[in-house]
Amino acid sequence: MALDQYKEEEEEEGMSFLDHLEQLRWHLLRSVSAVMIFTVAAFLAKSIVFGKIILGPSRIDFFTYRVLCQVSDFLSLPALCIEQLPFTIQSRQMTGQFSMHITSSLVVGLIASFPYLFWEVWKFIAPGLYSKERQAARGAVFFVSLLFFAGTLFGYYILAPLSINFLSNYQLDPSILNEFDITSYVSTLSMLVLASAIMFQLPVVIYFLSMSGLVTAAMLKAYRRHSIVVILILAAVITPPDVISQILIAMPILVLYEAGIQIAKRLEKKRAEKELEDNLKYKDNE
Template sequence: MALDQYQEEEEEGGMSFLDHLEALRWHLLRSVSAILIFTVIAFLAKSIVFGIIILGPSKIDFFTYRWLCQLSDYVGVPALCIDELPFTIQSRQMTGQFSMHMTSSLMVGFIVAFPYVFWEVWKFISPGLYDKERNAARGAVFFVSLLFFLGAAFGYFILAPLSINFLANYQLDPSILNEFDITSYVSTLTMLVMASAIMFQLPVVVYFLAMSGLVTSGMLRSYRRHAIVVILILAAVITPPDVISQILIAMPILVLYEAGIQIAKRLEKKRAIKEAEDDVDDAL
């Protein structure tokens, strides 16, 4: 059966189990193809992707470091300026540079293709929703993609450089030199960026849970202290073992948790208004 026929059946909701699997296969193939296309582009643009983007936080002229130095001059606090990164990056394995070139290209390809990938996922899921649920989730692709990019930007421009600076300047003894392997550097940067991007999806998760009635604003407020502990634990797990990184990623997540409370509260008000209108219509 042609792809267009599968899509038409998917929209009509008359697909069999095997047809759903076939449709899912096409959605996955298109998603993977998009990631691979951007991965190849990133791989070919080595000087930009690796030399500027990936290695950016390891260089003293990185945007965040320059901005902190400008801020230190403005507020008169010299300690804010990061003007030295006492470490070098090495490749101790024969395949180290090539494998990290592949890894970084794949990471960039996935981040760039994320809106399209999520759109394909949503296109597969949405036909199974009721009209009411589909209307309530309108704009999901935009907001999920926006939060994903905000989280990735936070991880790249804030969390990663400050974590790298802390770890680069941490010494047990002056005789010990910080010579990081390229594998360690890229994996740490990837973990920080992707963890931030995923954690920033909290408002979306709260929205769908509140829409389905699984959580309420009152429940979120009552479990606020527990949520703070869980967020701090997650921050400790996904960040390098330094307090600064944990606090940096925990703070925006706490703000997003509070935003989730307001989202749930707004949904409850809309639901109450709708129920009141339905009661009036029934009375008439």
């Protein structure tokens, strides 16, 4: 193990700055190629990607709305059922539909290729880590991708439709009609989904910070109240100004924060066991 680590360090030291740049260039080229492949595929599948996925939350037969109506029937709460979305989507610019077709295809391509993108990033970073650090971060690509897609699904099926429902039903006066531009609709939907996907990476961030010793479980507990305030502020920034949407995005983030505390506890426990084992070995050698 020590010999392998020495060889790895020797190879890393033997690489020049230009060699690192060359590696980075190829990682970037492969990453961009992956995004472009999925983007082109999404662009060609316009009827599915745009007609069903992008415009899905704007239609009353969307999955989330149908589930809410079923729940409202079961609980006898008619207010839960969303029966109308009083708005229309328009394109007020000549290039509006075409540009949004490209933009939405790029967003779908980015989301679909995310596991490969992170894998390329990890391949570039991993050689600079010690074998012990790589062992501790084993499975990073899987868990980061899992949380990313969980956040994407949460944003698309929960956060986005409820936010769209609120904004479409909000009126200053009955004489004012809600006629949203396609640019506004696509940008709002993309922001909600991507923001949710990024926010769901909180346990991974806590894991690496705890592994590096920058945060501890006790510190996370001590600043729990401050974290709640920060999370609520972030939820207010990325969601429309309605309390329900803000609570919906804040609740899973708070749960993930608590999960991060448990992760930090587990890492500290393993670190303490490892130190105890090393001390015992040291005493036996004496």
